[in-house]
Amino acid sequence: MSTSYDPSGVHPVIGVDAGTATLREADHLIRDLTTTLALPPGTVACTHLIRTDARRGTAVSLEFPDAESAETAWRQLTESERTTPRGDREAAALAAADHTARRSGRAVLFPGAQHLTGTIPLSDLLERTAIDRVIVVGATSGEPPAPTTPVHTQDHVRPEWRAGELVLALVPAVGNTLAPFEVPNPTPCCADHG
Structure with a gap:
């Protein structure tokens, strides 16, 4: 299911719930929507964990650079099989609301994401993408990392909306470098437990 959007806003947001259960499935859904909807440059697509009485899983939100792109995508979504009975309007609405308020959402597609491959200097990560800032989990000093610090992207960078940023x-x-907290193919924590 999809939720409506407010075309009067500067950047309209659409929530989509296609019944995905995991972040990996939601990532694949975004990649699929990127192609099938021909998402324009400047689109921000996020995954959202959904925990309601009716739904446990993930939904996605799509923020468009303009109302015309959103209207086209909305039309395609509502006419396609993406909006199946598996989807939940409440989940889609929650994803859209959280993205619009920039209080949560894990960005899979965002301006500059195409530059985040291999190892790059921290300054490039911040200057060439929509990422506003970084935090270093487990840092031993209170000092921010130097702009020249190498970041091993592992071709998998997933920033999150937090308090508007x-x-x-x-x-x-290793070697005074940094890497994204989220790894591309995590090993399930209970893989070796019966």
Whole structure:
């Protein structure tokens, strides 16, 4: 299901719940929507964990650079099979509301994301993308990392909306470098437990 959007806003947001259960499934849904909806440059697409009485899983939100792009996507979504009975309007509405308020949402698609491959200086990460700031989880000093600090992106960078800013959590890595807190293919924590 999809929720309506307010075209009067500067950046209209649409929430979509296609019944995905995991973040990985939601990431794939965003990649699929990027192609099927021909999402324009400047689109921000986020995943959201949903915990309601009716739904446990994930939904996505799509923020468009203009009303015309949002209207086109809205039309395509409501006419497609993406809005199946598996989806939940409440989940889609929650995803859209949280994204619009910039209080939560894990960004998979955002301006500049295409530059985040391989190892890059921290300054490039901040200057060439929509990421507003970074936090270093587990840092031993209170000092911010130097702009020249290498960041091993692992081609998987997922900043999150926090209090109105797009924030990327990083962790210290080998050789005075940094890496995103979220890894691309995490090992399930209970994989070896029966």
